[in-house]
Amino acid sequence: MEARAVTVGVPVRDLERAIEWYRAAFGLGEPDLVPMEGLAEFDLGAFWLQLAAAPERAGREGLTVNISVADAGGLRDDLAGKGLEVSELQRFEGVVEFFALTDPDGNTIGFVTELA
Numbered sequence: 001m002e003a004r005a006v007t008v009g010v011p012v013r014d015l016e017r018a019i020e021w022y023r024a025a026f027g028l029g030e031p032d033l034v035p036m037e038g039l040a041e042f043d044l045g046a047f048w049l050q051l052a053a054a055p056e057r058a059g060r061e062g063l064t065v066n067i068s069v070a071d072a073g074g075l076r077d078d079l080a081g082k083g084l085e086v087s088e089l090q091r092f093e094g095v096v097e098f099f100a101l102t103d104p105d106g107n108t109i110g111f112v113t114e115l116a
Contacts, residue, residue, distance in 0.1 A: 001075060006047040007112070009064035011054035015040060018051045035095050035116075066110035072097040075111055091115075 012018035019040050022028060031040040031051075038053040050066070069075050073089050076099040080086050085102040092098070094115055100108040 001069060003067045003069065005068035007041070007050050007066040007068065007110075008047055009050040009052055009066060009110075011057035011059075011061065011064075012051050013053075013055040013058045015051060015053040022049065022051065036092065064108070064110060066098070066112050069111050069113060072099055072111050072113040 010018070015038060019031060022042070023030075026042075026044075028042050032043040032048075033039075033041040035041065040051045042049045042051075076086050076089050079101055087100040087102075089097055089099045092115075096115055097113045098110060100110050102108050
């Protein structure tokens with residue numbers, strides 16, 4: 001597997017408020033991407049910072065990590081073939097394909113292929 005990029009996701013209660021807070025705290029401009037409602041992404045060079053409207057998880061479940069790969073579907077099938085716990089492949093037409101791998105402790109790592 002070759003990672004193309006890494007995205008660190010932060011669940012937030014109020015997306016607009018969080019965007020303003022992160023912009024002020026880190027001296028950022030407007031989000032680089034708003035791929036769908038409820039998500040805003042900033043390209044920080046070494047990784048992407050993704051703010052996700054998820055009030056039920058904000059401050060409770062912590063950060064998420066998503067790794068960009070060339071073929072999320074193929075990687076998912078490969079990992080499932082090894083007997084590892086993976087979610088179903090989700091496709092958001094014109095945006096991304098995504099699945100999650102769960103480790104033995106219940107931690108998840110997301111894998112994503114950009115479709116745009």
